[in-house]
Amino acid sequence: MAQEVPGTCLPPDSFKDPVIVISNHNMKLSSLGKKAEFSAVREAFAADCNQRWNQEFIDYSHFWLDLGYERFEKQAATTLLRNAECNKWWTSQFKDKAGNSGKTTTIAVFPWAGTVAGSVTVKTHKSNFLHQGGLAYAKAYNVNKEQFATQLKGIGPYQDPLFEVLSYTQEQLAKWASLQKQGRWPSKLSRKLLLRHEQATKNRIYSALDSTRKGSFGDRQEFRILYEVFMLMPPNTSQIIRDSLEDVNNNRNAHRPYWCLATQDVNDFRIAECNRWILGLEMLASSAECQPGTNQRAY
Numbered sequence: 001m002a003q004e005v006p007g008t009c010l011p012p013d014s015f016k017d018p019v020i021v022i023s024n025h026n027m028k029l030s031s032l033g034k035k036a037e038f039s040a041v042r043e044a045f046a047a048d049c050n051q052r053w054n055q056e057f058i059d060y061s062h063f064w065l066d067l068g069y070e071r072f073e074k075q076a077a078t079t080l081l082r083n084a085e086c087n088k089w090w091t092s093q094f095k096d097k098a099g100n101s102g103k104t105t106t107i108a109v110f111p112w113a114g115t116v117a118g119s120v121t122v123k124t125h126k127s128n129f130l131h132q133g134g135l136a137y138a139k140a141y142n143v144n145k146e147q148f149a150t151q152l153k154g155i156g157p158y159q160d161p162l163f164e165v166l167s168y169t170q171e172q173l174a175k176w177a178s179l180q181k182q183g184r185w186p187s188k189l190s191r192k193l194l195l196r197h198e199q200a201t202k203n204r205i206y207s208a209l210d211s212t213r214k215g216s217f218g219d220r221q222e223f224r225i226l227y228e229v230f231m232l233m234p235p236n237t238s239q240i241i242r243d244s245l246e247d248v249n250n251n252r253n254a255h256r257p258y259w260c261l262a263t264q265d266v267n268d269f270r271i272a273e274c275n276r277w278i279l280g281l282e283m284l285a286s287s288a289e290c291q292p293g294t295n296q297r298a299y
Helices: 038-052 084-092 143-148 170-182 191-210 227-232 237-250 263-286
Strands: 064-071 078-082 105-111 118-124 135-142 219-226 258-262
Touching: 038 227, 038 237, 064 227, 078 084, 078 118, 078 135, 078 143, 078 219, 078 263, 084 105, 084 118, 135 143, 143 191, 191 263, 219 227, 258 263
Parallel strands: none
Antiparallel strands: 064 219, 078 258, 105 118, 118 135, 135 219
16 A cells, blocks of 8 residues: 555555544435435445445444434424433433443533533443443434534634634633633734624524524434444334334323423523623623733733
């Protein structure tokens, strides 16, 4: 392989037995449509893999894929918010049942707007019998989080005008704060630029919430499973899921792991929550002044 790389003088054995890691992210097979049956999705996915990659070189013991499903209420303009207590029960189903001692899962909980609703993720450890059987990760979350979906990867502060400050990760913000303490602000940073980003973010948040008042948002569950498990799942998996959801919908006494609320009420609540923070930021910004001749900020 080294000899095939032009303009190099690498030793012939530089790439002996290489391992190539492939991440096929955000592959939705959109041409199938949202109502495609599981069997059709699996067939299309397998065909796509066969077309893209030489099957002889794929290590199926490390071939993982994410499979998920969503549910919505039949009522229009509604939003489902998962109950935190139900999420706790949901994560308990992934604990090792084979008697292994020690911690076999890592759980992360994400409260929704400081309420008793939220999302959750579960990572199974290699000692967990579910991991050994082909389940590495699972998450259950509220679909309305996608109202604020932004591009996070590969973008530093003030590098992407399309996504403003909302797209900055916690790590980036921590670095930003560290620069402030050390007095080493980027040369192109200005108070005017900060305020422009703050205004753009505020406008985008309001637009995202105001324009979706009549929309419907369900909840979603996703599971990271081995390709071999994916291929062994029954062809009528879609019908099995539909039947289980219909049983709940048709039984008024059945337990639902979520609240069903009017989307307009949910969005109004989120706008009110955002205003609590925006007001403080704008009061701070209005009292900020630049120290003459420096990039330091005085408050």
